Amino acid sequence: EFVVLIRDVALVTDIEDVAIRVIDACSYLEIHESQRIPISIDIGIANYPNDATDASDLLRFAHIALHSLDSMRHGNYQFYSENQRTDHREGIMMTGELIQAMQEDRMELHYQPIYCLKTDMIISVEALVRLRTREGEIIPPDDFIDVAERTGLIVPLGAWVMKKACMQLALWQKNGAKDLCMSINVSPVQLGDHGFFNLLETTVRESEINFGSVEIEIVERQQVGTDVDLILTRLRNLGVKIAVDDFGTGYSSLSYLHAYPVNELKIDKSFVDRMLEKSGLSIVETIISLAKNLGMQVVAEGVETENQITMLKERNIDIFQGYYFAKPMILDDYLLWHKSHKVTVIPQ
Numbered sequence: 001e002f003v004v005l006i007r008d009v010a011l012v013t014d015i016e017d018v019a020i021r022v023i024d025a026c027s028y029l030e031i032h033e034s035q036r037i038p039i040s041i042d043i044g045i046a047n048y049p050n051d052a053t054d055a056s057d058l059l060r061f062a063h064i065a066l067h068s069l070d071s072m073r074h075g076n077y078q079f080y081s082e083n084q085r086t087d088h089r090e091g092i093m094m095t096g097e098l099i100q101a102m103q104e105d106r107m108e109l110h111y112q113p114i115y116c117l118k119t120d121m122i123i124s125v126e127a128l129v130r131l132r133t134r135e136g137e138i139i140p141p142d143d144f145i146d147v148a149e150r151t152g153l154i155v156p157l158g159a160w161v162m163k164k165a166c167m168q169l170a171l172w173q174k175n176g177a178k179d180l181c182m183s184i185n186v187s188p189v190q191l192g193d194h195g196f197f198n199l200l201e202t203t204v205r206e207s208e209i210n211f212g213s214v215e216i217e218i219v220e221r222q223q224v225g226t227d228v229d230l231i232l233t234r235l236r237n238l239g240v241k242i243a244v245d246d247f248g249t250g251y252s253s254l255s256y257l258h259a260y261p262v263n264e265l266k267i268d269k270s271f272v273d274r275m276l277e278k279s280g281l282s283i284v285e286t287i288i289s290l291a292k293n294l295g296m297q298v299v300a301e302g303v304e305t306e307n308q309i310t311m312l313k314e315r316n317i318d319i320f321q322g323y324y325f326a327k328p329m330i331l332d333d334y335l336l337w338h339k340s341h342k343v344t345v346i347p348q
């Protein structure tokens with residue numbers, strides 16, 4: 001880390017100017033005249049006297065601004081704001097709570113079915129993680145996944161999710177649901193972790209399930225061109241299925257499909273919700289035809305109404321996930337739900 005001190009600033013744009021020039025100047029490392037390695041830097045900015053009046057606070061706030069930047073997109077600058085300080089404080093508290101919850105076995109998985117209307121079968125179950133506070137309150141993943149990613153805690157947390165989900169699937173399969181699959185969310189940070197491939201391979205083998213009954217759901221945040229394509233290809237070769245979650249909401253959709261061996265696209269709920277608008281419908285139709293042309297399966301996420309199902313069915317979608325069928329449920333509720341739906345009965 002380096003500190004840049006700018007004196008006698010007249011306009012905020014002067015600071016931005018310096019920030020952009022520093023980012024540009026640090027965009028590569030020249031090892032040799034013909035060899036440049038691309039690098040990037042991030043900049044956090046705090047202002048005297050608006051943000052703080054002493055040096056240590058100024059540095060601290062610049063630091064908070066720096067860490068509020070998206071860890072996935074480098075080469076940016078960010079001014080400090082009060083909100084970041086609250087976020088930062090909350091982030092620290094959530095980190096502590098997450099560590100404790102993991103130690104005290106307070107993380108849990110809820111299960112939501114993914115249903116095929118054509119065959120009237122539940123083809124997969126998505127494992128969705130939650131944190132239970134000591135008071136018994138359930139904290140949704142949106143409140144802690146981000147912190148888990150920023151702190152690296154997502155790696156042990158993801159490993160726990162993977163083990164728990166695979167063990168559960170093994171049990172269901174032994175009890176009659178032979179063809180059921182488990183869909184597991186994998187964060188880009190986890191996917192970029194060097195131990196990920198071994199973790200998945202070992203967990204699946206130890207659970208005595210087939211690689212083909214595991215699907216990982218990845219999001220479009222991972223930068224294309226890292227080792228991720230290699231890892232995904234190795235997983236695909238084992239038989240693991242790969243789905244792109246929230247398809248269309250990322251910023252690299254098409255290059256993503258080109259680089260990675262993907263089996264399935266999950267149409268994001270936001271598009272399903274906007275199907276009554278012309279542009280929303282066009283997006284859904286485009287995703288469907290893209291998937292079909294590339295030989296990929298399509299799943300519609302967040303389906304809540306009969307009307308949405310009808311519209312999607314007319315466009316040859318058979319696989320659905322959403323509150324219309326079932327919300328994510330704790331294990332016991334899921335078992336009851338599954339039995340009452342007479343699909344493949346799971347006794348335990």
Ligand code: C2E
Binds near residue numbers: 129140142324
């Ligand atoms: P996601 O993977 O897109 O999961 C679907 C989310 O939409 C779930 O929220 C689910 O409860 C919700 N959902 C499903 N159907 C409907 C519907 O019909 N209506 C509405 N309003 N919502 C619906 P949840 O469980 O809160 O999870 C949020 C996100 O957290 C997930 O989005 C996923 O990105 C992340 N997540 C959950 N579990 C894990 C995990 O084990 N690892 C990682 N890395 N991320 C996870």
Ligand code: CA
Binds near residue numbers: 126185217245
């Ligand atoms: Ca998902």
Ligand code: CA
Binds near residue numbers: 269
């Ligand atoms: Ca999704």
